[in-house]
Amino acid sequence: MRYAMAIDTKKCVGCGDCVVACQTENNVPIGFCRDWIVENVSGSYPNVEVELRSERCNHCDNSPCVRCCPTGASHVIEGGIVKVTHDECIGCGACIQSCPYDARYSHPDGYVDKCTFCDHRLAKGQTTACVAVCPTNCLYFGDLEDPNSDVSKALKNRSWKVLAPEAGTKPQLYFLT
Amino acid sequence: MKEELFVSGRNIPNIDPFLNIWHWEIPLYLFLGGFAAGIMFFAGLFLVMGKEKEMETTVKWAPFLVPVALVVGLFALFLDLKHQLFFWRLYTTIRMESPMSWGAWTLMIITPLSFFWAASYLKEVVPGWKWRLPVFESFEALVIKYRKHIAWLAMGLAIILGVYTGILLSAFNARPLWNTSILGPLFLVSGMSTGLAAIIWMSKSHYERSVLSKIDIALIGVELFLIVHLFMGFLAANQVQVEAAHLFLGGEFTVTFWVFVMILGLIVPAFLETLELFGYKIPMWIPSLLILIGGLMFRFIMVEAGQITRYLY
Numbered sequence: 349m350r351y352a353m354a355i356d357t358k359k360c361v362g363c364g365d366c367v368v369a370c371q372t373e374n375n376v377p378i379g380f381c382r383d384w385i386v387e388n389v390s391g392s393y394p395n396v397e398v399e400l401r402s403e404r405c406n407h408c409d410n411s412p413c414v415r416c417c418p419t420g421a422s423h424v425i426e427g428g429i430v431k432v433t434h435d436e437c438i439g440c441g442a443c444i445q446s447c448p449y450d451a452r453y454s455h456p457d458g459y460v461d462k463c464t465f466c467d468h469r470l471a472k473g474q475t476t477a478c479v480a481v482c483p484t485n486c487l488y489f490g491d492l493e494d495p496n497s498d499v500s501k502a503l504k505n506r507s508w509k510v511l512a513p514e515a516g517t518k519p520q521l522y523f524l525t
Numbered sequence: 526m527k528e529e530l531f532v533s534g535r536n537i538p539n540i541d542p543f544l545n546i547w548h549w550e551i552p553l554y555l556f557l558g559g560f561a562a563g564i565m566f567f568a569g570l571f572l573v574m575g576k577e578k579e580m581e582t583t584v585k586w587a588p589f590l591v592p593v594a595l596v597v598g599l600f601a602l603f604l605d606l607k608h609q610l611f612f613w614r615l616y617t618t619i620r621m622e623s624p625m626s627w628g629a630w631t632l633m634i635i636t637p638l639s640f641f642w643a644a645s646y647l648k649e650v651v652p653g654w655k656w657r658l659p660v661f662e663s664f665e666a667l668v669i670k671y672r673k674h675i676a677w678l679a680m681g682l683a684i685i686l687g688v689y690t691g692i693l694l695s696a697f698n699a700r701p702l703w704n705t706s707i708l709g710p711l712f713l714v715s716g717m718s719t720g721l722a723a724i725i726w727m728s729k730s731h732y733e734r735s736v737l738s739k740i741d742i743a744l745i746g747v748e749l750f751l752i753v754h755l756f757m758g759f760l761a762a763n764q765v766q767v768e769a770a771h772l773f774l775g776g777e778f779t780v781t782f783w784v785f786v787m788i789l790g791l792i793v794p795a796f797l798e799t800l801e802l803f804g805y806k807i808p809m810w811i812p813s814l815l816i817l818i819g820g821l822m823f824r825f826i827m828v829e830a831g832q833i834t835r836y837l838y
Contacts, residue, residue, distance in 0.1 A: 384535040390528045412698055418625035419614040436614050439607025441546040442625050448699035448836040450544065453537045458608035512836040514763065515698060 350492040351407065351427040351465055352520040353479075354502040359486035360400040362387060366478035366487065370404075373466065373477035377456050382463040383478055399525075402478065402487060405430060405451040405463035406511070406519030413443035413452065421459075427491070428520065429467050434459040448515040465489075492520075544700075544832040550605035552824035555690045556719070557598035558632075559712055559820070561591045562687035563720015565639060567737075569676035569683065582728040583737070585646045590723060591639040599632060624696045628689045635682040638675065641668050687713035690824075694831060702769035702831040705758055711751040712824075718744040719820040722794075726813035734809060738798040741816075745795040752787070769834040778830050786826065790819015 362385045370376065370383050383404035391397050407430050414422045414430060421436035422443050432443075432452075437459035444452045444460060455461040466476035474480070479487045490497030495504075499522070506524040513519070539545045568588045571580040606612055616633065620626040644661075645668040648654050656662050668675065691712030694703035721741045728734050759770035773782045794812035801807040 380537050381535055388528070415622040416625065416696060418620055418623045418629060419611075420618050420620055421614070435611060437608050438611050438614055439609070440605070440625060441607070442623070442697075444540070444546050445544070445697045445832070446699050450540055450835070453540055454546065454607050458611075460607075511838040515836050517698075 349427045350409075350520070351429055351470075351490070352492045352499050352522065353404075353465075353476075354488040354499045354508065354522040354524055355402050356484075356486040356488070356502070356506075356524040357399050357401055358524065359484045360385075360402055361484055362400040363483060365481045365483055366402050369477040369481040370463070373469075374464070376461075380453050380455070380461075382451075382461070401523055402482075403449070403451075403511075404478070404521065405465075406449055406517065406521045407463075407465060408520065409518035410516060412446040412448075412517060416442045416446045418442065425467065427465075427467075427470075429465045430462070431464055431467065432460050432462060448512050448517060449519070543835070547605065547828055547832065549825070550601040552821070552828040554598040554601045554605075555693070555712065555824045555828070556716075556821045557594040557601070558628075558690045559687050559716020559824075560719045560723065560817075561594040561598070561635075561639065562683040562690075562713070563717040564588060564591050564594075564724060565635065565642075565679050565720075566683035566687070566717060567721065567724065567740075568642065569680035572676040573673060573680070579730070580733050580736070581730065582733055583724050585650060586727055587720075587724040588639065588646070589643045589650070592636065592643055595632065595636045595639055599636065624689060624692045627685070628693060631682055631685050631689060635679070635686055638679055638682065642675065642679065645669050645672065684713065687716045690716060694827065697831075699836065700831045700834055701763075701765035701836070702759075702772070702827070702834040704766075705755060707751055707755045707758065708827075711748065711755065714744050714748045714751065715820055715823060718748060719817055722813040722816035722820075725798075726810050728809075735802060738802055742795050742798050742802075745791050745816075749787075749791060765834065765836055769830075772830050772833065778826055781822065782826055785822045786819050789815050790822060791816075794819070 364385055366383055367381050367385065371381060374382060376382055383402060386401045386403055388399040388401065389396060407428055409428065411424065411430050414424055418440065419436050419438055421433045423431060423433065425431055439454060439458045439460065441454065444454065452460050452462045469476060475489050479489045488498040488502040490499040492500060494500060502524060503522055508522045508524050510519045510522060535541055564587045568584050571583050577584050603609060603612060615626065615629040619630065645665055656665065688709045691708040695705055695708035697703050718741055721737050721744065725734055725737050725741065756770050759766040772778045794815045797807050797812040801809065
């Protein structure tokens, strides 16, 4: 099993529903977020292009945060989801430094926090909070190893890219272009 | 082509607009760790070489600074932790891939070792010193009996500790300024040089000072060589590392780096030490102080600048 997410940059309108849904679902403290929207404006007037991306932890296959963690608090669970065990985390900040996507933050309670691909919802057979609320249906989530999953089907028919592949982390967020 | 990037709804403290997770605690610790490693290494080296008499400051006096530096450094590290009550989790596991785990375990061994080393010379340094408990007496005898073995162990651990202060940073692929294998040897050499500077400052023997000065000048030479290679490597690498190098070649860290680290921290003290070797009267605390300040500045600059550099996407 390999959980992954595909984000359709052509369908995303940048409404931020995914951000709010995540904050509500996961009790993210005010001022912090586990997912966010990036607006990438490129070109020069009048030939300007906008790309909207809903970003979060990439749940990398080769995750530097798990490697550098001195206590093993950062770990990979079934399906390739990268998680942090709160009472093993000492708050040293090494994983925050190691993430090319700046996807982790220091929770006010001391430990490091990040996107969990809503594994508590997956366990109940539901999809992630951000996917569930997306009004344009631009987020596809599922098992990459299952050819019939939403994410596999989305990746089959479209061209896509990953962010900073040169960082060598094998990220698992695929941006449909 | 112009490109602009907006991140909506995200302004996480210490992460946006650029990373600032590690403050003064980490560079201070990196300095003290390298400094302690430097003294420990040379104390061990000259003891093994049988130069205990000629190099008295190196072997007997300066090692009293090591436990102090390590304890202050460890306290700084502890202050840096955000989930402090769980710090003991470091010692419930060994993680081979994590430099921080290596460092934590190395410190676990070298810190008590540095206390034993200093304590075993207490009677020679403080005349009339008596241990209150007979246990200490017998333990002291044991340490003195196995001094050479301890010296070898201390030298090995000092090298691991010195290299670790650099590898801690260089293991982070996400921060292009740090992500170079030169940082390990560079921090080791720089740490050894700061350790030597303190010993030279303390030493009253002309012979000892001249021996240590010669080593120090060589170390500074190696350090300059490594720094030149660091920048050559960056400028020949990919865009993110080219930009990292430009922080020091015209960017915001240019003046602090070249004035305080390169000129005042390395070139001037090496020059003064050379003059002293040729017989000019130079108060040795001047080059020593410059080296110590330069070493501290270098670590502050590297930690702060490294957190600004990042991947572009």
